[in-house]
Amino acid sequence: MDEVKILTVIPVLDESKHLDRCLTSLRNQTFDSKRHRILILEGGSSDNSREIAEKHSSLSKSEGGPEIEILENPGKYVSAARNLALENVGDATHMFEIIGHTWVPEDHLQLRVDDLLDAEQSLGRHIGSMGSKIKPSEERSGMPKSIEYALHSPLGGSGQFAQFKGREAANSPAFCLHRVEAVKSIGGWDDRWIAGQDHDLNHRLRENDWPVMRSDVSFVSMSKRSTLSGLWGMGRRYGYWRMRQLRVYPRRARLREFLPWIGFISSSLSFILFLLSTDSSSILGNSTILNFPADIFFFTTLFLLFAYFSVLLLASITKTSILPNLGITLSILTLHISFSLGLLTGLLPMKPPINERIKGANNSNNEGRN
Numbered sequence: 001m002d003e004v005k006i007l008t009v010i011p012v013l014d015e016s017k018h019l020d021r022c023l024t025s026l027r028n029q030t031f032d033s034k035r036h037r038i039l040i041l042e043g044g045s046s047d048n049s050r051e052i053a054e055k056h057s058s059l060s061k062s063e064g065g066p067e068i069e070i071l072e073n074p075g076k077y078v079s080a081a082r083n084l085a086l087e088n089v090g091d092a093t094h095m096f097e098i099i100g101h102t103w104v105p106e107d108h109l110q111l112r113v114d115d116l117l118d119a120e121q122s123l124g125r126h127i128g129s130m131g132s133k134i135k136p137s138e139e140r141s142g143m144p145k146s147i148e149y150a151l152h153s154p155l156g157g158s159g160q161f162a163q164f165k166g167r168e169a170a171n172s173p174a175f176c177l178h179r180v181e182a183v184k185s186i187g188g189w190d191d192r193w194i195a196g197q198d199h200d201l202n203h204r205l206r207e208n209d210w211p212v213m214r215s216d217v218s219f220v221s222m223s224k225r226s227t228l229s230g231l232w233g234m235g236r237r238y239g240y241w242r243m244r245q246l247r248v249y250p251r252r253a254r255l256r257e258f259l260p261w262i263g264f265i266s267s268s269l270s271f272i273l274f275l276l277s278t279d280s281s282s283i284l285g286n287s288t289i290l291n292f293p294a295d296i297f298f299f300t301t302l303f304l305l306f307a308y309f310s311v312l313l314l315a316s317i318t319k320t321s322i323l324p325n326l327g328i329t330l331s332i333l334t335l336h337i338s339f340s341l342g343l344l345t346g347l348l349p350m351k352p353p354i355n356e357r358i359k360g361a362n363n364s365n366n367e368g369r370n
Contacts, residue, residue, distance in 0.1 A: 007092035011081035013043035015100030031109035041073035041081035079189040128182035128210025131173020135219040144226040146327030173214035195241035239342020
């Protein structure tokens, strides 16, 4: 069995708020530091992210920890950073993808490697990617806590935030441990995509007969959006880049992504038909019998809206309360509307939404991308 050597890849662009915690957690791993190297791809931060990275590089060297190398990332964004890492992978057998506003338990890599080897032994073959679980934060309260719950809800962010048990096949798991051989065999990341690049990579891995899985053997903690405006920006950006991908690969479309659209169009159409077909004897009049078709369209509209908001309210009931949490309802609604709007703008010749996490929204590179 091959000896596993890991290259941890961290794209960094204005991550000073959380980078120290991220690098501390990676330096303190129980996994053999001689088989672990950390590569930071600096995208031209306007804060002190680079100084933080240099500090940890020096500390790790003096303490006999994993080697930490810093490279410039002229492409700024995640896909360009990971491709640059692929060019500088050295003798690593696996790449661990992570970002600057995440952190992991000290035994994370060792647990992931042991679990990966066990899965490969069970399958009798190498695995292309093995993803992890994103742990819901227990430190939040108020609206940030509502947003946290919404992101991990099946009706909310789901996807990379999905909660699951055990080890299973997956479409696009989060924070993967990639086999270098697999990623190289499909040409790495497609740098056309500023968001959704991991979904694209894992899809191509599966198309080329590389298993893609996820496991709950460990978890990744992550700083997530804490305001509705930040959540709105994230939803729009993800929706925009998702539609850009679907324009190239339409067969990747999933019904779930378009359910808010379907509901909105159905409700709007029913209401418009009601307005067009109503008369003085309709629901607005004195008739005690349904006036077809006006009243049918009217009640169809009401039913669809009632059903949608009922589902949202039910989804917002937590284990600690029997009453709906309106903050969660509002957060899920924000995600649905912003993602759907992003899908729509992705169809049009419009500039991509900016990433509100990045100071100054320095998206000059972003504007020319498809």
